[in-house]
Amino acid sequence: MLTVTRLLLILAFAYRCSAWLALVPVSNSSSYTFLRQMRVFPHVRTICDRDTSFPHCDITLDENYVYRTLPAKTRDMFRKAVRAYPDENVFIKYDDDVVVDYDYVLSVVNDVEKSGKMYLGDPMQCVGFRDARCMNGKFYAVSRSIAECFAYLVEDNDVNVSSLEDVFFGTVVYGKCSYLGFEYKSDLEKMIWHKHYQNQNVCMNLAFKGDKDCKAPVREKLLSI
Ligand SMILES: *[C@@H]1O[C@H](CO)[C@@H](O)[C@H](O)[C@H]1NC(C)=O
Numbered sequence: 030m031l032t033v034t035r036l037l038l039i040l041a042f043a044y045r046c047s048a049w050l051a052l053v054p055v056s057n058s059s060s061y062t063f064l065r066q067m068r069v070f071p072h073v074r075t076i077c078d079r080d081t082s083f084p085h086c087d088i089t090l091d092e093n094y095v096y097r098t099l100p101a102k103t104r105d106m107f108r109k110a111v112r113a114y115p116d117e118n119v120f121i122k123y124d125d126d127v128v129v130d131y132d133y134v135l136s137v138v139n140d141v142e143k144s145g146k147m148y149l150g151d152p153m154q155c156v157g158f159r160d161a162r163c164m165n166g167k168f169y170a171v172s173r174s175i176a177e178c179f180a181y182l183v184e185d186n187d188v189n190v191s192s193l194e195d196v197f198f199g200t201v202v203y204g205k206c207s208y209l210g211f212e213y214k215s216d217l218e219k220m221i222w223h224k225h226y227q228n229q230n231v232c233m234n235l236a237f238k239g240d241k242d243c244k245a246p247v248r249e250k251l252l253s254i
Pocket residue numbers: 057080081082
């Protein structure tokens with residue numbers, strides 16, 4: 030009896046400790062308050078540029094990046110992340126304008142962890158390789174083996190394959206990590222809200238640019254004491 034209880038405790042502990050992270054590159058305009066409201070938050074690790082002003086940076090990269098240098102940013106992010114988090118089995122890349130159903134995230138983690146060599150996301154065409162798939166940068170998940178392969182095998186010249194960070198990542202993974210025999214898997218798009226979130230009477234702009242789109246109600250102070 031005791032051993033069964035102990036076994037259950039160990040299993041519960043192992044399940045709780047399923048090691049995965051959501052890497053979220055943030056900019057000066059990203060909302061930390063919003064990130065903190067998400068159930069995924071305990072697994073979120075924020076990735077800042079050298080001079081990003083953000084309330085909490087888990088990883089700060091050595092440079093500042095512009096759109097054109099996002100491939101180098103992706104390389105630098107994975108290089109730092111696999112070293113900083115040696116015990117994680119699954120890395121998910123999240124944009125800061127994405128909400129993903131939490132139970133779905135857990136099922137993604139489970140699939141990717143069980144596989145040990147999965148690259149999951151919203152598939153797009155890569156450059157150069159007809160059979161390659163490059164997962165859209167808004168949300169993709171990889172097993173540690175793929176994250177490490179990418180981090181260690183990407184070379185400076187590879188940064189030239191594409192100016193798009195997601196196409197760059199997928200192309201390099203296909204070109205350099207095929208020896209792992211990795212599996213592609215498509216995500217469930219209906220579980221992912223990108224730029225907009227809409228459900229029932231909730232409609233949110235997740236990529237607000239500070240223009241006149243968003244009509245936030247003026248907060249009225251009802252009573253003063
Ligand atoms: C972000 O804010 C910091 C501090 O104000 C500033 O030094 C930096 O240049 C800003 N970054 C961008 C990309 O505007």
